[in-house]
Amino acid sequence: MPRDQYDAIILGAGAAGLLCAAIAGQRGRRILLVDHADEVGKKILISGGGRCNFTNLHTAPDRYLSANPHFAKSALSRYTAADFIALVDSHRIAWHEKTLGQLFCDGSAKQIVALLLDECARGQVDLALGQSVTDIAHVTDYRVTIGARTVTAPSLVLATGGPSIPKLGATGFAYDVARRFGLKIVEPRPALVPLTLAGDDLLFRDLAGVATPVVARAGKASFHEAALFTHRGLSGPAILQASSYWRHGDAVGIDFLPAATPDWLLALKRTQPRTTLRRALAATIPDRLAEALSDRLAIGELAATTDRRLTDAARTLADWRFHPNGSEGYAKAEVTVGGISTADLSSQTMAARRVPGLYAIGEAVDVTGWLGGYNFQWAWASGWAAAQDV
Known part of the structure; x- marks a missing residue:
């Protein structure tokens, strides 16, 4: 095969792109993995406080948002959390379960990046880092111009993610390419993101730093985790989870006393009539709140x-x-809701239905997981699915 001819070109060296490249390479495909950043896996490195929450034991399709809630089922069932755990174990990386099925490295997220690079090396994957794609054309094969170099392949994989965390170089590049080839985009918006408060809710910003377990509700979803008041509004795991379901103009409901019965105050009035509401609340939640x-x-x-x-x-x-007046946007969003429409993709292979040889995986696709390792598992599963077909 000529030097600049590949079986597949994968754009984006994040979680999905790295695993896809590694698996396809180990299947005997000649793979080029391209990224405009000068190092791979930047989101992996900062995830989980630097320890990478690399999967979740409770992964299931109902933990994902998508215009088609059934789309993720195939990939998630064929490459499971247990499959990635086995890969982690094969590299002798120690890990632990933190809460709610969330798995973290005992050491550093760098170990997951090293694992993926080792797997890419096993598959003899070529890397082109620190180089921007300046043109993509498709006749019979895909012709991709990277700086002064043009490479070709019958398959092109979009794995550049969404626009969340732009300081790491994230952009909407995958959406632009998808549109060029006629794929529809489900309107993207920030997800797993703190919400901002204004108006009548402003006084709660004075509670910055106060955290308490709650049940947070947005739309039909509810999450029993901690909420945190910030100088701009609301954050913490319960709020980040709810933010993925929140729409501008909607309210977010908070149950400050999830264990309380509906008549708890009446019962308390009978037994402790001289107590105050503040004192009663302070027995369960922080005094300032x-x-x-x-x-x-x-x-x-x-x-x-x-x-x-x-x-x-x-x-x-x-x-x-x-009544949040907005969110802290892509700068603080861990992921993006929306993206390349699943209606235009095969759930088996991640291939575009009407564009031969074009694939989309990971966060670029309209599949968004809950907080806690679910988005990494989608990256691994969708990357693996595409790697079986390129």
Whole structure:
């Protein structure tokens, strides 16, 4: 095969692109992996606080958002969390489960990047790093211009992700290429992102640094994890999860007392009539938050408050409505909701239905996982699926 002729060119050396290149290379394909960054796996390196939350034991299709909720089933069933764990184990990388099925390296995220590079080396994958793609043409093969060099291949894989975390070089490049070839794009928006508050909710920004376990609800989704008040609004795992389902103009509901029964305040009034709402709340949630909520509800001593007001207060505390005026955007978003439409792709191979030899994998596709390793598992699974076909 001529030096500049490959079986497949993969654009994007993140999680999906690296695994796809490695697996395809080990299948005997001649692969070129291209990235405009000068090093691979930049998102991997910062993930999980530098320890890479590389998968989740509870991976299932219902933990993913997509215009087609069934699309991810095939890839996720054929390359599972157990498959990637076996690969991690084969490289003697120690790991641990943190919470809710989230798996992290004991050491560093650098170990996952090293694993992927080792697997690429086994597959004799060629790397072209620190080089931008300036042109892509398709006649019989794909002709990709990288700087002064032009390479060709019958298959082209889009693995450049979405626009989240632009400081790492993330762009909407995959969407631009997909549009050129007639693929539809589901409107992208930031996901797993802190939400900002304004108006009547501004006073809660004074609670910056306060965190508490809650149930956060957006749309039909709910998450029982911690929420964190920030100087701009709301964050923490529960809020990041809910943000993927939140739409501008919608409210986010917060249950500040997930373990409480609907009549807990009435019961407390009978047993401790002289206690105050603030004191009652402070037994479960941080004092600063207890003060803010009780002041907002304007309830002091329980004995001086009617049963109806206490019932209403308990109901409000179980579904406190915040009205975010936005999010902190792609700069703080861990991933992107939306992307290349799954209607234009094969769920078996990730190949474009109407464009021969074109594939899309990972975050570039309209499949977005929950917080906690789900997006890495989609990267591995979709990358593996495409690697079987290129």
